[in-house]
Amino acid sequence: MNDEERLAEIEAILEELKELSADHIILVEGIKDKKALRRLGINRHIFMIQAEAGPIKAAEYVSAHGKKAIILTDWDHKGGVIAHETERQLASLDSAYNTEIRAKLSHLCKKYIKDVESLDTLVERLSFGTSGIKSGYDTVTDGESLKAGAFLVIEGIDGAGKSTLCGILEERLTSEGYSVKVTQEPTHDEIGSVIRGGKIKGISQKAEALLFTADRAVHTQQIIEWVFEGLIVICDRYFASTVAYQSSGLNGEALDREWLISLNKQIMTTPDLTVLLDIDAKKSLSRIGDRDELSKYEQFEYLDNVRREYLRLADEFDFMVIDAEGSQAEIASKIIAELKEIFSRRRF
Numbered sequence: 001m002n003d004e005e006r007l008a009e010i011e012a013i014l015e016e017l018k019e020l021s022a023d024h025i026i027l028v029e030g031i032k033d034k035k036a037l038r039r040l041g042i043n044r045h046i047f048m049i050q051a052e053a054g055p056i057k058a059a060e061y062v063s064a065h066g067k068k069a070i071i072l073t074d075w076d077h078k079g080g081v082i083a084h085e086t087e088r089q090l091a092s093l094d095s096a097y098n099t100e101i102r103a104k105l106s107h108l109c110k111k112y113i114k115d116v117e118s119l120d121t122l123v124e125r126l127s128f129g130t131s132g133i134k135s136g137y138d139t140v141t142d143g144e145s146l147k148a149g150a151f152l153v154i155e156g157i158d159g160a161g162k163s164t165l166c167g168i169l170e171e172r173l174t175s176e177g178y179s180v181k182v183t184q185e186p187t188h189d190e191i192g193s194v195i196r197g198g199k200i201k202g203i204s205q206k207a208e209a210l211l212f213t214a215d216r217a218v219h220t221q222q223i224i225e226w227v228f229e230g231l232i233v234i235c236d237r238y239f240a241s242t243v244a245y246q247s248s249g250l251n252g253e254a255l256d257r258e259w260l261i262s263l264n265k266q267i268m269t270t271p272d273l274t275v276l277l278d279i280d281a282k283k284s285l286s287r288i289g290d291r292d293e294l295s296k297y298e299q300f301e302y303l304d305n306v307r308r309e310y311l312r313l314a315d316e317f318d319f320m321v322i323d324a325e326g327s328q329a330e331i332a333s334k335i336i337a338e339l340k341e342i343f344s345r346r347r348f
Ligand SMILES: Nc1ncnc2c1ncn2[C@@H]1O[C@H](COP(=O)(O)OP(=O)(O)O)[C@@H](O)[C@H]1O
Pocket: 156, 157, 158, 159, 160, 161, 162, 163, 164, 165, 287, 288, 324, 325, 326, 327, 328
């Protein structure tokens, strides 16, 4: 099931929950769950099992109101125990109850969340659609920021300083208390390793672009999960690499940039911020000249074209362009300031 289908099914269940709430009392664990349901527009009768004295009282409350119950505890172990006990108490008072809503939501949401309090955040995130996560934040309740995930991409031609910068950002953000995950493309996973290993030789640029994109499609699912977990994911290269490199005429074979963009749009997620480390191709080559072996991409004319294409993409997709010749510490400070600005603009 893709995320679009998942969202449609979750919304259908929430609609059902809204309708049922006319003559049911919804039993949740605590205040955060209740607030999440309120934010989702479920305004009817909600009883908090734990805050309001446990399963016995919850069952008595439902029975005293002559209503039916919907048991909607979390789908983790503790939620399961509370649900079971509440069922027992309701049964002993001959009160009717619904456990299907919880089972269906658990089935649909457990890949991403385990509690009712995160439901509205999940719906919000999935609503951003196939273009992906617009901003990765975790549930923030009562003005308390629990976790702040984000997806940051660093782009630039070979030798621009991307991997050095990723290391500095990781260190600085970690020391400020953020949880950080540095990753890169091509990945070191199954498809990325095939690309990196150079086992497939002599294939067309088109086939190569599809491999880079397939690697990204798998990687993107992983990135989305990391952001959901609240990590700041820093990715060394993302979709702009494929567009810039594969459209820049390596050995005279340039692919159509619009084809590359539309191909990638179908599998990527939108980063919160993409930074382009911009550098003159001669200077970048002089930086990497001492590497043991230069790759097929590392030639002046080609990298110069790649750089131009990067600048075009930066304009089109609103990348933050930074002069890669500045000090790495200052570059990192600018990026961290921008990230904090992004966090401060979030809705909750
Ligand atoms: N801002 C900078 N100023 C001077 N040298 C740098 C800077 N950033 C990186 N370098 C050096 O340039 C080389 C290439 O950097 P690297 O991070 O490996 O680039 P990339 O990952 O973009 O290929 C390394 O030797 C690194 O120490």
